[in-house]
Amino acid sequence: MIxxxxxxxIFKMKNDELxxxxxxxxxxxxxxxxxxxxxxxxxxxxxxxxxxxxxxxTSGYIEIDGVDITTKRGNELLKLRKNIGMIFQNFNLxxxxxxxxxxxxxxxITKLREFKIEGxxxxxxxxxxxxxKKQLKKEAIEKRVNELLKVVDxxxxxxxxxxxLSGGQRQRVAIARALATKPSVLLCDEATSALDSMTTxxxxxxxxxxxxxxxxxxxxxxxxxxxxxxxxxxxxxxDKSEVVETGHTDEVxxxxxxxxVQNLLGGVVNE
Amino acid sequence: MNSLTxxxxxxxxxxxxxxxxxxxxTFTATIVAYIFGVPIGILAxxxxxxxxxxxxxxxxxxxxxxxxxxxxxxxILLVAVMPFTRIVVGTTIGPKAATVPLIIAAIPFVxxxxxxxxxxxxxxxxxxxxxxxxxxxxxxxxxxxxxTLPSLVLGSSLATIxxxxxxxxAGAVGGRGLGDIxxxxxxxxxxxxIMIVTIVLLVIIVQIIQSIGHIVSKKLxxxxxxxx
Numbered sequence: 001m002i003x004x005x006x007x008x009x010i011f012k013m014k015n016d017e018l019x020x021x022x023x024x025x026x027x028x029x030x031x032x033x034x035x036x037x038x039x040x041x042x043x044x045x046x047x048x049x050x051x052x053x054x055x056x057x058t059s060g061y062i063e064i065d066g067v068d069i070t071t072k073r074g075n076e077l078l079k080l081r082k083n084i085g086m087i088f089q090n091f092n093l094x095x096x097x098x099x100x101x102x103x104x105x106x107x108x109i110t111k112l113r114e115f116k117i118e119g120x121x122x123x124x125x126x127x128x129x130x131x132x133k134k135q136l137k138k139e140a141i142e143k144r145v146n147e148l149l150k151v152v153d154x155x156x157x158x159x160x161x162x163x164x165l166s167g168g169q170r171q172r173v174a175i176a177r178a179l180a181t182k183p184s185v186l187l188c189d190e191a192t193s194a195l196d197s198m199t200t201x202x203x204x205x206x207x208x209x210x211x212x213x214x215x216x217x218x219x220x221x222x223x224x225x226x227x228x229x230x231x232x233x234x235x236x237x238x239d240k241s242e243v244v245e246t247g248h249t250d251e252v253x254x255x256x257x258x259x260x261v262q263n264l265l266g267g268v269v270n271e
Numbered sequence: 272m273n274s275l276t277x278x279x280x281x282x283x284x285x286x287x288x289x290x291x292x293x294x295x296x297t298f299t300a301t302i303v304a305y306i307f308g309v310p311i312g313i314l315a316x317x318x319x320x321x322x323x324x325x326x327x328x329x330x331x332x333x334x335x336x337x338x339x340x341x342x343x344x345x346x347i348l349l350v351a352v353m354p355f356t357r358i359v360v361g362t363t364i365g366p367k368a369a370t371v372p373l374i375i376a377a378i379p380f381v382x383x384x385x386x387x388x389x390x391x392x393x394x395x396x397x398x399x400x401x402x403x404x405x406x407x408x409x410x411x412x413x414x415x416x417x418x419t420l421p422s423l424v425l426g427s428s429l430a431t432i433x434x435x436x437x438x439x440x441a442g443a444v445g446g447r448g449l450g451d452i453x454x455x456x457x458x459x460x461x462x463x464x465i466m467i468v469t470i471v472l473l474v475i476i477v478q479i480i481q482s483i484g485h486i487v488s489k490k491l492x493x494x495x496x497x498x499x
Contacts, residue, residue, distance in 0.1 A: 052402055081404035092399035095494040096418050106403045109413070161493040177403070187402075 002028040002051070002185065002217065007060035009046050020046045022241040024060070028219065028234075030184075033211055035232030035249065036221045042238040044221040048187050051219065052084045053077060064185070082110055085178030085216075089190035091170040093162040099173050100158045103148050106180040107141045148176035152206065168199035175206065179216070186210075188220040192227055200224075204231045229253065237261055282465060285452065290472055292366045293448035296438040297476075299370045301431045304377030311337070311378065312385025313411060323397060323410055340379030345437050348372050349444055369446030373437055377430060384426035388419045421492035428484020432477050439473070449473055 007024040010017050020043045028034045038044050049055040051062060053069065061070045064083075072080050094102050149155045152172040162170055171191060178186060188207070192200040208231045211218050220232060228235050228249060235253070236246040245252050245261050252261060279286075315337065317323050318330040343351075349372045353363045356371040392415055400414045416423070439450025449469045457466025 054398060054401060078404040078406055081402060084402070086399070086402040088395060088399060090393075090395050092393070092395040094396065094414065094418055096420065096492070098493075105400070105413070109403065109405050109409045163494050174399075181403075 001030055001063075001065060002026075002219075003063040004028075004051075005061055005063070007047070007050060007062065008058050009043070009050065009055060010058045019241055021050070021057070024243055026236055026243065026246065028217060030217055031211070031215045032234055033208070033218045033220065033232045035228035035235040036219065036238055037223065037225070037228050037235060038221075038238030039223060043241045044223075044238050045189060047238065048189055048219060048221045051185070051187060052081050052086060082106070082181045083183050084185045084187060085181070085183040086187040086189065087171065087174045087178050087191045089193045091162070091167075091174045091194075093170055093173055093177070095162050098159050098161055099154060099165070100145055100149075102162065102173055103145045103176045103180055104141050106177060107136050107144055110136060110181050144180060145176075148180060151179070151210065152176045166199075167195050168202060171195065171199075171203050172206065175203075175210070179210065179214075182214075183216065185217045185219065188218065188222075190222055191220070193222065193224065200227070201230070207231060225253075278464060278468075282468070286449075286465075286468060286472065289447070289449040289452045289469065290476070292446075293435065293438050293442075293450070293473075293476065296366045296369050296373060296441065296446065296448055297431060297434045300373035300377055300434050300437075301427070303370070303374045304381045304430070304434075305427065307374075307378045308381025309385050311382040312389065313415075315382060315386045316389040316415070317407070317411065321394075323401070324407055337379040337382050340376070341383065343376075345372070345376050346440050346443075348376050349441060364445040366447050369438065369441035369444075369448075373434060373441060376437060377434055380433065381426075381430050384430055385423065388422040388426050389415050391422055392418050421488040421494070424488040424491060425484055428480050428488075431480050431484075435473065435477055435480070 004024055004026040007021055008019070009021040010019050024047060026034075036044050036047060046055050050057050053072065057070055061068045063069070064080075069080055094105065097105070145158075146155075149158055152175055154169060154172055154176070157165065157169065157173075162173065165173065174191075175186075186207075191207075192203050195203060204227065207218055207220075210216060211231075220227060222228065232249050234247065235249045236243050237252065238244070311333070315330065315333050318326040318333070320327055320330070322330075352372045352375055356363050356368050359371055360368045362368050396418060397410060397414060400410050405414065438446065438448050439453065442448045442451030443454050445451075449472055453466050453469040456462045457469065
């Protein structure tokens with residue numbers, strides 16, 4: 001469960017202050033696919049970056065599973081980030097590394113004690129890593145990478161470089177990379193905005209499948225209505241740095257949707 | 272043809288020694304300059320505003336030092352550091368002594384080249400690495416340096432070529448090498464044939480270095496492969 005309370009972010013400029021997030025309160029349950037929709041400049045990007053502390057909030061706090069994360073620094077912060085995956089609009093893959101090495105990146109920088117061992121593979125994981133105390137062993141990383149390649153359906157592309165992939169394939173690599181350390185939260189920053197509608201659909205289906213299979217909480221920020229309607233069970237509407245509406249997707253977007261949301265959606269759709 | 276043979280019989284050993292001296296000065300200075308220049312370039316990049324470890328005052332001071340180093344004309348630096356050269360090498364004459372000012376001149380140049388290469392990297396890639404929980408050291412070595420390696424290699428061929436030019440100047444004050452031969456024989460004794468041959472040799476050296484840089488960089492670069 002993620003609790004966001006009174007979250008405010010102010011960017012200080014030379015003689016000016018810019019309030020990007022104003023008093024945000026949100027509850028995101030485990031296993032939710034939570035959409036945050038708003039026009040550009042509404043503060044969505046900053047909000048999602050506060051959740052893994054790429055941005056530090058000015059005030060307020062964020063609790064993940066009962067722990068306030070906003071106080072975390074140093075190694076604690078690095079460990080926290082290994083529990084929160086993130087994908088981006090422009091994929092942000094390592095262009096000089098193969099698909100396999102991209103997916104392995106998160107594992108190579110993860111210490112054994114930070115890695116979550118759970119479920120069926122536990123015995124084997126322990127065996128694989130038996131003689132190595134700090135870093136994950138090569139075989140263990142390879143095993144996890146192969147698992148992920150299967151999940152995102154890119155087994156034949158393991159040794160290919162990102163420049164040889166299509167946009168949709170690149171985002172699949174990014175998803176696999178973000179999930180490598182078995183995070184409990186996946187942040188999606190306009191993850192489908194650079195993709196055409198067919199590819200968007202297949203990426204959304206993949207996210208939905210992953211959510212169902214692993215129960216990972218997914219937080220999606222987007223300006224595209226159809227993304228929210230397609231896969232989000234809950235949604236928050238962000239406008240001018242504030243949450244103006246939040247609830248189950250069908251309620252917020254349904255017949256009874258408030259005037260402000262209708263106006264906004266007009267704007268969002270027309271954008 | 273005969274005159275050409277005669278020319279090389281007379282001047283060949285001297286020219287060969289000149290080539291070797293020039294290569295010795297160039298590569299020694301480049302390698303040592305990279306040992307110091309790479310860390311300085313990395314520091315300059317990561318400590319800037321918006322870098323992965325911003326330290327604005329340190330970055331400014333470092334920037335000044337690099338700029339001062341870059342703005343002193345090499346021929347002046349050459350003379351100015353002579354006392355220091357004498358302490359380090361024991362003499363101010365010869366190729367070994369000439370590498371000292373060459374290194375000093377090349378370090379800030381290399382630092383800027385490295386910094387520029389690193390800056391080419393998309394901020395989004397660094398942000399992604401941060402989001403995965405990479406620490407500064409991992410971002411520097413596993414992301415910044417490895418992602419910009421083709422550009423760094425190209426930069427190193429540029430640095431090497433610049434140093435070939437500097438060795439010619441170092442030659443003028445007793446550093447030996449091809450530049451020294453060109454000045455002594457071509458200029459003071461007015462033997463244009465020797466000067467032309469040294470120029471041709473310098474051009475060949477520069478071309479080879481440039482080509483190697485291009486080939487290696489292209490071979491390493493996985494980004495432009497298959498890009499439509």
